[in-house]
Amino acid sequence: MTSADPESADLYSIADLAREFGISTRAIRFYESKGLISPERLGATRVFRRRDRARLILILRGKRLGFSLRDISDYLALYDADRSQQVNLLAEKVDERLQLLEQQLADLQTTIAELREIRNLARERVISPS
Amino acid sequence: MTSADPESADLYSIADLAREFGISTRAIRFYESKGLISPERLGATRVFRRRDRARLILILRGKRLGFSLRDISDYLALYDADRSQQVNLLAEKVDERLQLLEQQLADLQTTIAELREIRNLARERVISPS
DNA sequence: TCACGGCTTTACGTTAGCGTCAAACAACTG
DNA sequence: CAGTTGTTTGACGCTAACGTAAAGCCGTGA
Numbered sequence: 322m323t324s325a326d327p328e329s330a331d332l333y334s335i336a337d338l339a340r341e342f343g344i345s346t347r348a349i350r351f352y353e354s355k356g357l358i359s360p361e362r363l364g365a366t367r368v369f370r371r372r373d374r375a376r377l378i379l380i381l382r383g384k385r386l387g388f389s390l391r392d393i394s395d396y397l398a399l400y401d402a403d404r405s406q407q408v409n410l411l412a413e414k415v416d417e418r419l420q421l422l423e424q425q426l427a428d429l430q431t432t433i434a435e436l437r438e439i440r441n442l443a444r445e446r447v448i449s450p451s
Numbered sequence: 452m453t454s455a456d457p458e459s460a461d462l463y464s465i466a467d468l469a470r471e472f473g474i475s476t477r478a479i480r481f482y483e484s485k486g487l488i489s490p491e492r493l494g495a496t497r498v499f500r501r502r503d504r505a506r507l508i509l510i511l512r513g514k515r516l517g518f519s520l521r522d523i524s525d526y527l528a529l530y531d532a533d534r535s536q537q538v539n540l541l542a543e544k545v546d547e548r549l550q551l552l553e554q555q556l557a558d559l560q561t562t563i564a565e566l567r568e569i570r571n572l573a574r575e576r577v578i579s580p581s
Numbered sequence: 582t583c584a585c586g587g588c589t590t591t592a593c594g595t596t597a598g599c600g601t602c603a604a605a606c607a608a609c610t611g
Numbered sequence: 612c613a614g615t616t617g618t619t620t621g622a623c624g625c626t627a628a629c630g631t632a633a634a635g636c637c638g639t640g641a
Contacts, residue, residue: 336617346618351599365606365619382558387517389597399569415570422563428512429559433552439529440545466587476588481629495589495636519627582641589636597627606619611612 333369335360342381352380355390357397376400386425463499465490472511482510485520487527516555 339346352358353367358376360367376397383393399415469476482488483497488506490497506527513523529545 334617345600347601348599350619355598367618382562385555385558386562391597399566415566415573419563419566419570422559422566425515426556426559426563428515429552429556432512432516433549433556436529436545436549436552440549443545464588475630477631478629480589485628497588521627584641585639587637589634591633593630593632595628595630599625601622601624603621603623604619607617608615609617610615 331371331374333374335367335369338369338374338377342377344381349377352377352390355394357390357394461501461504463504465497465499468499468504468507472507474511479507482507482520485524487520487524 333341335346335349338344339349349358350367353360357380358369358373360369360373362368379397379400380390380393383396388396395414396418399418463471465476465479468474469479479488480497483490487510488499488503490499490503492498509527509530510520510523513526518526525544526548529548
């Protein structure tokens with residue numbers, strides 16, 4: 322029973338989030354300009370809530386996965402789509418994206434396996450020189 | 452006993468490879484300009500062999516994984532390093548990259564799990580309307 | 582021979598994703 | 612009141628990864 326607010330509290334400044342996630346304020350503004358997040362305003366100043374912070378986490382994960390901001394934007398829409406979109410179309414889009422990700426997963430596993438092999442070969446050679 | 456040549460045959464033109472992998476000839480030339488592949492020449496014309504083709508496959512997989520050409524270049528060097536580089540330094544680099552990839556793998560698995568959940572929620576809603 | 586397709590290089594254009602000032606306002610501090 | 616700190620909105624700059632002509636060389640078939 323710590324909070325029963327309909328409006329989730331936890332307010333963050335742009336600098337708070339920049340610091341927490343190790344990105345620039347410029348980047349955050351840029352994401353907003355691309356519609357990936359839409360913080361409220363107190364006058365002109367951006368005020369971020371938990372929802373914005375959560376989206377930022379998804380954005381950064383998407384970036385680590387090598388997605389473009391456009392891709393990430395589509396991806397975020399899947400989360401919102403809960404109420405806003407037609408549900409059939411949603412399921413289709415999610416399936417599409419899942420296929421891509423599974424391809425990526427396969428690529429990744431192959432690559433990791435190859436690198437492990439390279440590393441092991443290197444190790445052998447160090448341990449037992451000719 | 453189909454082939455015992457020291458020089459592996461299988462010659463490809465730039466257009467062959469572009470067609471096979473669904474990329475532009477421009478892209479292939481660009482990769483060469485960045486040192487990712489170095490086909491032989493017959494006069495001025497590029498002649499690609501199996502080795503070049505294999506590297507191209509690695510390049511494209513790297514791209515699917517969201518790596519920059521610089522990253523991919525380093526990555527390719529790990530394959531060559533067999534003889535060229537110092538082996539200790541190699542093992543370090545491979546380990547670094549493996550850590551990145553494993554982080555990426557974790558991100559990917561999380562994302563896939565979330566998307567599956569979203570999809571299942573969507574399905575439920577379709578099957579059993581209020 | 583000449584038109585054609587395929588190859589080459591050179592070079593400028595484009596998009597994404599920010600970095601980096603610049604100029605201005607707002608609140609706090611000494 | 613002046614100075615500092617944090618915020619805002621432009622606006623220009625920059626790198627990566629090619630796209631897109633442009634213009635020329637080369638070999639082949641009719």
